[in-house]
Amino acid sequence: MIPAGFEYHRPADLTSAIGILQEHGDEARVVAGGHSLIPMMKLRMAELGHLIDLQDIDAMKGIAVGGDTVTIGAMTTQHELIVHDGLGAALPILREAALQIADPQVRYVGTIGGNVANGDPGNDMPGLMQCLNARFDLTGPDGSRQVAARDFYEAAYFTAREDEEILTAIIIPIPAPGTGSAYIKQKRKIGDYATAAAAVLVGDGTASVAMTNLADTPIWSEAAGAALAAGDIDGCAAAMLGAIDPQEDMRGPVAFKKHVAAVVLRRAIDSALSRRS
Incomplete structure (x- = not known):
């Protein structure tokens, strides 16, 4: 199982990544951890000319626990969700779910953004994000906008994200004490x-x-x-x-x-x- 030929891009910032998407249109796709897209490419279920790896975009990484909300960069790995003490205290259900995703090898590379962005109905995080009433930050050529997780999923592999937008962060309200x-x-x-x-x-x-x-x-x-x-x-x-x-x-x-x-x-x-x- 070998994918068709493609050009590999690894931009260092979000503006560059969006620019590549604009330049190549339907021929380009972004990849986070790669656990959904790469197998589809190997099976020739997805063929594209340009693959945009988001690994070097530091602005899309990290976890910030505030008084009322948690903000998680889309390139944060499942492993990072599991080991972050502040997140475990604010949203223990997130750690519980992440521990049930695949295996440690996958969790060290797989990202929360990739899990929620591609609309796979079998992924664990989309339903959890709906339960938590999370919002997704989407950034494209026209700027940024937020979409509620409960409004994001339209059908299998179809979402409210536009082709030239990238899901950059997830904002989750912290449940009330005693929940x-x-x-x-x-x-x-x-x-x-x-x-x-x-x-x-x-x-x-x-x-x-x-x-x-x-x-x-x-x-x-x-x-x-x-x-x-x-x-x-x-x-x-x-x-x-x-x-x-x-x-x-x-x-x-x-x-x-x-x-x-x-x-x-x-x-x-x-x-x-x-x-x-």
């Missing part, structure tokens, strides 16, 4: 995508629930969150199971996926409730 959280994932083997995964936040009269790999986009259900906030766990599960749309594939038939989704969701709810303080 319980959990990310529970069921997968066939280490390194696999989820058969089903659930992200849950439960606070004082508030809740948020999202699920992964059970439709062509991550699913955040306002109705499920409202039911859980009111203490109606059965209503939460019913609302979420009504919102998902799993398809039969190598991970099982539809009925099996719905069963797994229900089990995973209830485990995540139980865990989040047990962590409230």
Whole structure:
């Protein structure tokens, strides 16, 4: 499996990266960790003339924990999410989810920006970002804008990002003190995508629930969150199971996926409730 020929670019700043995208149009793509794009190129499912590596753009790296929000550069690796003490205290669910992504070798290179930007419905971070009500910073030729994670995903591999825009950072509101959280994932083997995964936040009269790999986009259900906030766990599960749309594939038939989704969701709810303080 060898990709078609391409020209490799490694710009040192965001302006240069955007300029290359403008110059080459549909022939150019940016790459972060490369765990989604490179395999597609090897299989000839994606053929492009110009590959723009973002590794040298320091402005897209780092974690800043403020009083109300956490800002994470898109080129921050999953490993960095795991070992950052301040982030672990402010958003323990993020560390919990990152630890379940693939394996250590992947987590040392894979980035949070790459995980959320390409619209893969099997990735872990998109659903979690919806649960956390995160916002994505997008920068392009016309400047920067923010898009809510709950509005970003349109279909499998289709997002609100324009072709000449780069996702540069993620802004996440810090949950109120006492909020319980959990990310529970069921997968066939280490390194696999989820058969089903659930992200849950439960606070004082508030809740948020999202699920992964059970439709062509991550699913955040306002109705499920409202039911859980009111203490109606059965209503939460019913609302979420009504919102998902799993398809039969190598991970099982539809009925099996719905069963797994229900089990995973209830485990995540139980865990989040047990962590409230």
